[in-house]
Amino acid sequence: MNDKLPRNxxxxxxxxxxxxxLAIWYLARFLQLAPPKFLPMPHxxxxxxxDLFHNPFAGHVLTEHMLASLQRFAMGFGLATLIGVPLGLMxxxxxxxxxxxxPLFDSLRFIAPVAWVPFAALWxxxxxxxxxxxxxxxxxxxxxxxAYRGAKNVDIRFLEAANMLGVGNFRTLREVLFPxxxxxxxxxxxxxxxxxxxxxxxxxxxxxxxxxxxxxxxAQSALATDTVMAGMLSIGAVGVLIDILLRRIETMxxxxxxx
Amino acid sequence: MANIxxxxxxxxxQRDGKxxxxxxxxxxxxxxxxxxVIVGPSGCGKTTCMRMAAGLEFPTSGTVKVNNEIVKAPxxxxxxxxQQFALFPWxxxxxxxxxxxxxxxxxxxxxxxxxxxxxxxxxLKGYESAYPHQLSGGMQQRVAIARAYALDPQxxxxxxxxxxxxxxxxxxxxxxxxxxxxxxxxxxxxxxxxVEEAVYLADRVVIMTSRPGKIKEIIDxxxxxEQENWDKHTKIEDVMDLxxxxxxxxxxxxxxxxxxxxxxx
Numbered sequence: 218m219n220d221k222l223p224r225n226x227x228x229x230x231x232x233x234x235x236x237x238x239l240a241i242w243y244l245a246r247f248l249q250l251a252p253p254k255f256l257p258m259p260h261x262x263x264x265x266x267x268d269l270f271h272n273p274f275a276g277h278v279l280t281e282h283m284l285a286s287l288q289r290f291a292m293g294f295g296l297a298t299l300i301g302v303p304l305g306l307m308x309x310x311x312x313x314x315x316x317x318x319x320p321l322f323d324s325l326r327f328i329a330p331v332a333w334v335p336f337a338a339l340w341x342x343x344x345x346x347x348x349x350x351x352x353x354x355x356x357x358x359x360x361x362x363x364a365y366r367g368a369k370n371v372d373i374r375f376l377e378a379a380n381m382l383g384v385g386n387f388r389t390l391r392e393v394l395f396p397x398x399x400x401x402x403x404x405x406x407x408x409x410x411x412x413x414x415x416x417x418x419x420x421x422x423x424x425x426x427x428x429x430x431x432x433x434x435x436a437q438s439a440l441a442t443d444t445v446m447a448g449m450l451s452i453g454a455v456g457v458l459i460d461i462l463l464r465r466i467e468t469m470x471x472x473x474x475x476x
Numbered sequence: 477m478a479n480i481x482x483x484x485x486x487x488x489x490q491r492d493g494k495x496x497x498x499x500x501x502x503x504x505x506x507x508x509x510x511x512x513v514i515v516g517p518s519g520c521g522k523t524t525c526m527r528m529a530a531g532l533e534f535p536t537s538g539t540v541k542v543n544n545e546i547v548k549a550p551x552x553x554x555x556x557x558x559q560q561f562a563l564f565p566w567x568x569x570x571x572x573x574x575x576x577x578x579x580x581x582x583x584x585x586x587x588x589x590x591x592x593x594x595x596x597x598x599x600l601k602g603y604e605s606a607y608p609h610q611l612s613g614g615m616q617q618r619v620a621i622a623r624a625y626a627l628d629p630q631x632x633x634x635x636x637x638x639x640x641x642x643x644x645x646x647x648x649x650x651x652x653x654x655x656x657x658x659x660x661x662x663x664x665x666x667x668x669x670x671v672e673e674a675v676y677l678a679d680r681v682v683i684m685t686s687r688p689g690k691i692k693e694i695i696d697x698x699x700x701x702e703q704e705n706w707d708k709h710t711k712i713e714d715v716m717d718l719x720x721x722x723x724x725x726x727x728x729x730x731x732x733x734x735x736x737x738x739x740x741x
Contacts, residue, residue: 377532378562382576382627383552392575396566 257443265447274444275435277427282448283455286417286428289345290459293352294413301360301409302402306394308361309368310386322361330355330416334423348420348428355416356409363405367398396470403467407460414456429455478543478553478630478663480506480529485538487524499524500688502538509661513674515728516684516692517735522667524689526633529665530556542631552576555624557634561616563608563623569595570604573623580627594622597656614645618652625656634666638673647712650676658707671728675721676712681728686735693731697724 222230239259245251246258257265269279277285308315333354337347371394379389395402421430429452436444487499499521506512514522527533528540531550540547542554550556555576563572570591577587595601598618608616617637624632638646650673657664657677668674674681679698682691701707704720715721 374558374560374562375564377550378556378558378564379575380532380550381530381552381554381556382579382623384575384579388579392567393564396564 254440255442257446261443262446262450265443266451269444269447269451274441275427275432277432279432279447279451282427282429282432283451286421286430287455289348289421289428290352290414290417292345293349293417294356294410296349297353297356297360297409297413298406301357301405302364303390305361305364305366305402305405306368306390306398308365309371309398310390310394315365322358326358328354330412331419334420337420338423343426348417351420352413352417356413359405359408359412360402361405363401363408364398367401367405368394370401371397399467399470403463403470407463410459410463411456414452414459418452479508480504480631480663480665481539481541481544482525482528482535483539483541485525485528485535485540487521487528487533488536497688499535500690502689502691504682504691504694506663506665509663511657511661511664511666511677511679512682513666513668513678513680514682514684515668515671515674515732516689517686517732518669519687520684520735521687521689522684523635526556526635526665526667529631530554530633532556552580552627553629554631554633555627555629557617557620557624557632557637559636559639561608561620561640563616563619565608568605568607569600569611569619572608572619573626576623576627590626591622594626598622598652612645613641614649617641617649621653621656625660630663632662632664634664636667636669639669646673651710651712653677671725671732672716675724675728676715681724683728683731684735692735695724695728700724 242259246253246256250256266279271278273281275282304318308318330351333351334347337350337354341347341350375393375397376389379393384393417428418430418433421428422434429448433445433448433452436442436448482502482504485499485502486497488495488497490496498519502525504512504525514525516522524533528535529542529547531547531554534540534547547554564575567575573591573594574587577590582590595604598621600615600618600622603611603615608619611619617640621637638649641649654677666674666677675697679696681695681697683693683695684690685692700720704718706715706718706721709715709718716725
C-alpha cells in the first residue's frame, strides 16, 4: 500500500485531483448553487490577488499585509527557535534541567495558541507584541520538544567519544548534540512554523490592525468573498513558501550526508 | 609513567530484576608502555574491562586505577579507539582529529603541525577535508587511530578496533599499528576476538573465561618475540610462519577452546 508511485503516475493523479476540484467549483456556479457574490470563480480569485497587489484593501496593498504578518511571524518564530532549540538541547544534556522544565512545560503546552489571545492583547497590545507572543505560543512547543528528543536520541557513541576527547559541555552541545539533532530540530521547526503561521492568522483576526488575518476579516465585513478567498489563498501560499525555505535550510545543514 | 591497575574488579548488571555477574575478581596491571591484549569468548566482559579503564563504565566492587588514581570519568589522557570508530559524521577528517586538540586548548599552529604529522603517518594525505562516509572502513579506522594518538595520551584503549574491517585491510592496519607501537610506545589495553592479532600485537595476552569473566591465564609474548627477533620481519605473514608464533597461537587457541566448549562458538 505504501509503495511509492512512479513519477509520471504521481503527476497524472495530481492533475486529475486538481482538475476535478476546479471542475466541481465551476459546476457549482453553473448550477447556481450560490449567488456569484458568495462564490467567486477560481480565475476571479486569482485576478483579485493580482488586483490586491496594486489596489490597497483595509489601507494596505497585499504585499504590505504580507510583510506585516511575516514580520510578526519572524519575531515570534525566531524567538521560539532561539529559546526552544538551545533549551531543548540543554535539557537533553543535563538531567536536572529536564526535571526543572518538563513539568512546567507539560502543563502549559496544552493551552491552545488562540487561548493566549486575550492575555496577549492585555499584556503586549495589539500592535506587534501581542501577535508575536501568540505565534511564540504556537511555535515554541515543537521547537523545544524536537530539539530535546533529538538530543536524547543522539547515538551514545558520539557522546562517549566527545567525553573521551575531553570536550566540554558547551562544545558538546554545539558541535555534537546540535549537528546530530539537526534532522529532528528541522522537523520541529517545520511543525513550529506551521503552527506559528496558523496561530498568527488566528491572532490577526482578533487583535491586529494589519496583516493577512486582518485583511480577510475586514473583507468578510465588506461581504467581499473574492477578497476573503484571495487572502486565504495567499496565506496558504506563504505557509508553503516558509516550509520550502526550511527544507532548503535542512538540505544545507545536512550537506555532509550527501555522497 | 602510566599504568592501568584493575584490583579485585567485579561487575554485576541487572536484567529483568535479576543480577548477572559479568566480571568476577579481575586483577590485572598493565605497566608503563606495555601492550596488553585481552582475548576471551563473547560476553566475557573484556570490553567492560576496557571501558572501565576509560571511565565509561564503573566496577560494582573493586578499584580501577590509571596512574595510581581511581578512574572517575573519561578524559583525553586515556584515548579510546572504538570498535565502530565513532567518528563525527558532520566533521571532516581534519576536524575529527582536531576536535580533541582544540578542547585541550592547544594553539592553532601547533595543532596544524600535529594533525599534519598524523595524517602523513596514517596515510590520509589528500583526505583532510573528506567526511567519514566518503572513506573506506580502513581509512575511517585510521582517522580514529590518528585522533587517539594526536591527543598524545598516556594510555590507549582499543576495543576490537579492526573487527569491522575486511581481512586484507585488517592485516595492513595491524602492521601499521605494530610500527606505530614500536616507534612510539604507549600503555595499551587492546581487546580482540582474534588470537593471531593478539599474539602479533601483544607484549602479554590475557585469556579470559566465559561469563562470569575471570582471568584464566596471562601469556608472555614479549620475551619470546625478543628472543626470536620477530620485529626483523615487517610482514605479518612472515611472523605468523615462525615456529615460536605458531606455538603461542596454538597454546592460546587450546586455552580458549576449553572456554568455548558448551557454547555455540
